[in-house]
Amino acid sequence: MSVETGLGSIDINHIHNDLNVESGSGTINVNSAIAKNANWILETGMGTVELSLPQDTNTRLKINTGMGTTDIDFTLNNVKKNNWDLEGDIGENPTSEIRIETGMGTVIINIK
Numbered sequence: 001m002s003v004e005t006g007l008g009s010i011d012i013n014h015i016h017n018d019l020n021v022e023s024g025s026g027t028i029n030v031n032s033a034i035a036k037n038a039n040w041i042l043e044t045g046m047g048t049v050e051l052s053l054p055q056d057t058n059t060r061l062k063i064n065t066g067m068g069t070t071d072i073d074f075t076l077n078n079v080k081k082n083n084w085d086l087e088g089d090i091g092e093n094p095t096s097e098i099r100i101e102t103g104m105g106t107v108i109i110n111i112k
Helices: none
Strands: 002-007 010-013 019-025 028-031 039-046 049-053 059-067 070-072 076-082 085-090 097-104 107-111
Parallel strands (some): 028 049, 049 107, 070 107
Antiparallel strands (some): 076 085
């Protein structure tokens, strides 16, 4: 699934397969599990990216915040962090990948 907007928020619920979301300026909210071998790309120039994922999630996270913070409820394994980049695994055996980029904004990842 692919969704794009220049200005405005995007809310997505219950998408399990591949996902590509782009917003020039706006909040991206995703409330869903991620399927095995799925890839999610969530990008906003300015705005918050908020994910709500199940406790049993197994995925690789790659986050870039040009100017912003990250707030992650999950424990991350195999963490790599430098400047604005954060990579880590949720769960023991990641079977999918979530890439998040925000030029200016906060990244929040909640356990649902």
